[in-house]
Amino acid sequence: MRFKTIALAGASMLLALPVHAATAPVKDAKVWGAAEAAKGDQLKLLEQVVNIDSGTGDVEGGRKVAAILSARLKAMGFAIESVKAEAEGLPDNTVATLKGTGKGRILLIGHLDTVFGPGTAAKRPFRMDAEKAYGPGVADEKGGVVEGVYALQILHDQGFKDFGQIVFLIETSEERGSPGAHQLIDKLVSDADVELNLEPGDTPDVLTVWRKGAVALHVEVTGRAAHAGIAPGEGRNAATELIHQITADDVFPKTGDGITMNLTMLQAGTRENIIPDSAAATYSLRIREKADLPKVMAVVERNAQTTAVPDTKVRVYHQEPFFPPLASNAGTDALAARAEAIYAGIGKTITRGGNGGASESALAYEGGIPALDGLGPAAGGFHADTEYLLLGSLTPRLYLLTKLIQELGHTPPPHLK
Structure with missing residues (x-):
């Protein structure tokens, strides 16, 4: 599903978004340069976590991946909390929290569990060709989680504090409907103004504005x-x-x-x-x-x-719990308009779509806050041996996420009616 930008500009104004969301887009050279410089290290971290099996229910694998990511977030000043899963046989969820000096309360959500069983990483480990990266969970969703870590690293390195708080939830059971995290997500949503989800974007370069x-x-x-x-x-x-x-x-x-x-x-x-x-x-x-x-x-x-x-x-x-739909709504459309303006600043166009893959953004929407999904790197072949991530999307998507956090930290959107 795609919408005309002109119609969405009106929706943005109704939601009292800042003027710069509708004015001529400008490239932030400092953030873009940092996103470009991060690519090599971003891929190294992605390779490291993809080569650790962490299928849903793999407690030891999930712990290993969470430990690697938590160490990086802790080094940036995040307070790290391991929260016991709400269902048996699942690794703990990780909640990383950083307080700022501004207003917006931003909730990032990503999941480290994959649909692949033990031994998959050894059989087909992380690899790249000229255009794509491959491996179990490379896109769904380890690519997005790693992108989230590096967006926060760029903001940390540039001394950005203009936000009320940033909470990064790395959960461990999304591929089974998040039975280990529903109550936790509800709690975190209640203390947030907006949710940004790190699920992969569809190809060639699509934001997810609705989900079944x-x-x-x-x-x-x-x-x-x-x-x-x-x-x-x-x-x-x-x-x-x-x-x-x-x-x-x-x-x-x-x-x-x-x-x-x-x-x-x-x-x-x-x-x-x-x-x-x-x-x-x-x-x-x-x-x-x-x-x-x-x-x-x-x-x-x-x-x-x-x-x-x-x-x-x-x-x-x-059985409960299950993921409700992320319905088409003005709050998500307004966030998508911001993302489109940011992308236009680097001379690129991002489109809007939806799909049958459920995610935690639906729970954010149910909780009354705007949510934008599909912010991870563009990818395809999900839940299959052919899963891939488009290497050319790494830097633009990292730039987009970083700038969205900056904008939303400074001027958070209104809650949904």
């Missing part, structure tokens, strides 16, 4: 076990009934900007000679509006009332 909500929807069938050779008729095949339910539920789109529902996991049976007495399916449900969830649940629950295999029972449910 993400819900794990479960369908479970209970049947009756029996010997598959001697007395199969005595059984009630849960797997067969699950297939019936999956077929009935196959009425929602699998791609597109609206509701999508995709089958992602199946479980049934324990041995080849036993009629399975249980079976389960999990769907990744993505919703554009919160009202979409009860609509989908009504259909799936109605289907569950009709079974093809007698004497089987079907249970349908979704």
Whole structure:
């Protein structure tokens, strides 16, 4: 989704943004020079953390990555707090806080967990070619987290203090819907004026101004076990009934900007000679509006009332917490307008879009503060072996984040109505 800059200038004025957001863009040569100079070290740190496995639930790997990042933030004067995850089997979350002398309270959020299992980094470690960097989590989201560290380093080195406080949350379970950090995020949002999210930008150079909500929807069938050779008729095949339910539920789109529902996991049976007495399916449900969830649940629950295999029972449910949508809103649009003006100052154009990948920005929006997402380096191939980061986006995106923090520290946006 893209919007015309002229229309957004009006939205900006309504939200009482500073005049410089709508005037001719100017390049900050000092910040740009620092962003250029940081590239080599930025890539070295990125290589270091990409080569440490930290898939969601990898407690030791998560600790290692957090220790590396925390040491750098502590050296800049940040107070570091390790906050126990709100779910078992997850590394602690890291909250880094720095007080300034200005007004704006800025919350940066990034996640160090990836979707990749143990041993992935050894099999395909960090590497680069002329245009891209590769490796597990190189873009989603270690590239963004490293960018956040270097934006703060530039501000530190230049003695920038014109902000009320900067809080950098590095959380450890975003890839599973942040079950280890929902309450923490709510708390941090309540003490912030704006949230900047370090998820990667889509290619070629896109800000994320809307996101779908993400819900794990479960369908479970209970049947009756029996010997598959001697007395199969005595059984009630849960797997067969699950297939019936999956077929009935196959009425929602699998791609597109609206509701999508995709089958992602199946479980049934324990041995080849036993009629399975249980079976389960999990769907990744993505919703554009919160009202979409009860609509989908009504259909799936109605289907569950009709079974093809007698004497089987079907249970349908979704689990809390889940990510709500980041809906299109004036607060995010106004932040995007600021970002566009900053980018124009370096002679570049950044566009706006949205996608089905959920993030913590939705929780910030729910908490009543403006949020801008997709501020990490531009990238693609997410959640696959082909994941990559565009090297040419490193310096412009670092410059953008640094300047946004400066502007928002000086003049924070109003909270959402």
